[in-house]
Amino acid sequence: MRDTSHYTQQEYIDLTLDSNTVNRFLETDTAYAEYIRDFYRQRDFHYAWIGNDGQLTEQAGNFINMMKADAEYGLHDSTVISKPLREMYDTLLMEGEKLRPGDKAAPTAELLLTAQFFAYGNKVWSGLTSDSAKSLEWFIPRKKINMESLLDSMVNKPASAFEEPVNKQYKLLRDQLKKLDVLEKMQWDSLKGTRKIYKAGEQDILIAGVKHRLHLLGDLAVADTSQLFTPALDSAIRNFQDRTGLKPDGTIQQSLLNALNITPKQRIRQILINMERIRWVPAEPPAKYLLVNIPAFKLYVYDNNQLDWSCNVVVGKPGANTVIFSNEVKYVVFAPYWNVPPGILVHEVLPAMRKNPGYLARQNMEVVTGSGGPVNAGSLNWSKYSGGNFPYIIRQKPGGHNALGKVKFLFPNEYNIYLHDTPSKGLFGENKRTFSHGCIRVSAPQQLAEWLLRSDSSWTKQKIVEAMNGSKEKFVSLKERVPVYIGYFTAFVDSDGRLNFRDDVYGHDAKLAATLFGSK
Secondary structure: OOOOOOOOOOOOOOOEOOHHHHHHHHHHOOOOHHHHHHHHHHOOOEOOOEOOOOEEOHHHHHHHHHHHHHHHOOOOOOOOOOHHHHHHHHHHHHOOOEOOOOOOHHHHHHHHHHHHHHHHHHHHHHOOOHHHHHHOOEOOOOOOOOHHHHHHHHHHOOHHHOOOOOOHHHHHHHHHHHHHHHHHOOOOOOOOOOOOOEOOOOEOHHHHHHHHHHHHOOOOOOOOOOOEOOHHHHHHHHHHHHHOOOOOOOOEOHHHHHHHOOOHHHHHHHHHHHHHHHHOOOOOOOOOEEEEEHHHOEEEEEEOOEEEEEEEEEEEOOOOOOOEEEEEEEEEEEOOOEEOOHHHHHHHHHHHHHHOOOHHHHOOEEEEOOOOOEEOHHHOOHHHOOOOOOOOEEEEOOOOOOOOOOEEEEOOOOOOOOEEOOOOHHHHHOOOOEEEOOOEEEOOHHHHHHHHOOOOOOOOHHHHHHHHOOOOOEEEEEEEEEEEEEEOOOEEEOOOOOEEEOOOOOOHHHHHHHHHHOOO
């Protein structure tokens, strides 16, 4: 008796596969054998991709076109579209995409498409395994995909209704691949200058070359072959500099030429690396969250599923990398103490105290027990402590010169990383902001505190300012915890639709490239 618990009369095709045929196929294609067998068992071995008339279904055509587009625009991998499936489809195209009734190729074509779905879905929608991601220092929990449920959705819904289980950013980057694919076929000679700097109003043959390059890249809207440095070129340069992480000063210098000389092929590879990372993140992020993109040195604040505002951040210097992970902001701490971390204690504070007993007082620091009780620093024999044997805590008192500034934002984690204010405001004006010991300094701490506490009527702007400038540490538990993602994306499309690139500040791109492409 046929099992109708999974599919209604309208949801399956009359044609059925012989279970022995399925088993024989799975002897040679074993990668997803369990999934394939379960899929057909649940639908009582009815076809999913080939109609009663031998015609490929609309959904099959949509799936094949999806794979062919990915293969064409950079995803050159046999798992994206296998050679047997490609050959089968090319043959069908020559024969009008139709199999003759009783055609012996029909069962193979049907099973190839199902096997391909699992291979493609795991490659394109899931990416590397979780273990591989962790070896690449990525600790944000991976999204989970029910591939069997997704296959049901693809074969039963109209092709136009199928939604790929990927983050919107993935689709935006994939669209950019198509544009770069056109540029890759063009000659991309290196632009070379004879002077250190070129400014508005000047004339030079190099200026014409820069105009041409910026026009190809979409930054200069109207083609201009003249050698004059025009106001339009100034604007185009600033736009390009801004979206590639350069200081937007509107001048032609070596840093600009270096960025313009990066070939489309190199940029395609950079996009593919970041598409792999984006496969790992939730397809539908929460409506409200914080995102720190380490290579962009930015904090992005999202509300109601769109960017609300953003600000500059300072992240860990190479060797003291800010960790890639996710959590929830639970506390805002006003006028915080700063507990000196072990590394700084060993390499900075203890040597300073051995040289000058007045160091702690000058830094507004104190020694306390684990429970916060005071310890007389003058009574300690500092020469006998090397760091690991120091039994107390050294902390900096609240105040304007506190290393954490006037407020910090906690999402307790094993890496001891958090967001915080800083007295060193000048560093936010630097272009490459890798200066911290791993924590993230925020250029707009008051705005972030107001945003996090905006649904709590007891916290007015005035009260927040008073608490930030207070002399006593004050913990505030958020009524609504906010997800925070510390990410690493060197290629992304911004809220204005511009393709952005950033430098690989920690070398993570190079490691991932070796995994994806087999080379550095």
